[in-house]
Amino acid sequence: MGRPQRVTLRRITSLDQDEFLERVHASTDLFGPRMPLPATPEAFQAFLGRFDEGQSADGLLICLRDTDVIVGNVNINSIIRGRFQSASLGYAAFEPYAGRGYMSEGLGLVLRHAFEELRLHRLEAQIQPDNQASIKLVQRLGFRNEGYSPDLLFIDGAWRGHERWAVTNDMAGLVPDAPHPTLPAH
Known part of the structure; x- marks a missing residue:
């Protein structure tokens, strides 16, 4: 039996605005311009508008199980x-929680959500070559390097x-019982 999960996964909502913006402001040195997250209430509301619960995009939060x-x-x-x-993944850890393994656990839950609930076949992460923490993270989760794209x-x-x-x-061992209904039979 594996270690109990320290984190949970949930969809982002407008109720998360204040805490999310606090985390973004506290973490600007951590991810800098690499992950341009919303920093104002207006930008947060626009950010939320991108998500439609797995139809074309899904916005998720990794939260501590005990405190949310x-x-x-x-x-x-x-x-x-x-x-x-x-689909493509974008992700960011927040201070002071970075470097504690929460993102590894959380992205493991994201893989389960994407492959079993959304019934996707493939997830991609585009990572700048100097972002070694992110590269190590996806390597731990079994992603394979498929090359380099200049000016991506x-x-x-x-x-x-x-x-x-x-x-x-199939690489993650998370093949859904049935494919998504939009997958052609042949």
Whole structure:
């Protein structure tokens, strides 16, 4: 029997605004321009508007099980159905909780949610090569490096190259009982 989970996963809501903004402000040195999260109430409300509970994007929070304190943020972005059944991940740990293994546990729950509940086949993470903490995180979770794309994402005023990391539901051992209804039979 494995270690009990220290974290839970839940969808972000408007009720999270104040705590989320506090965590973002406390963590700007941690992720800097790499993960541009909303820093004002207006930006937070716009951020929430991107999510539609797993239809095209899903906004999730990693929270401490005992206190429900927010320790990290995960976005399942650009969900594409049909023959692709794929999405991109964006994530950030918050201070003072970074470096304690909460993101590893939380992203493990995200994989279960994405593969079993959303019934996706593949998740991708685009990571800047100097972000070694993020690379180690996805490696721990079984993602494979699929190469480097120059000028992939526009971050902090410039196009930035990223390593592309991916994991499939069969690689993670989380194949759903039935495929998503939008997957063609042939």
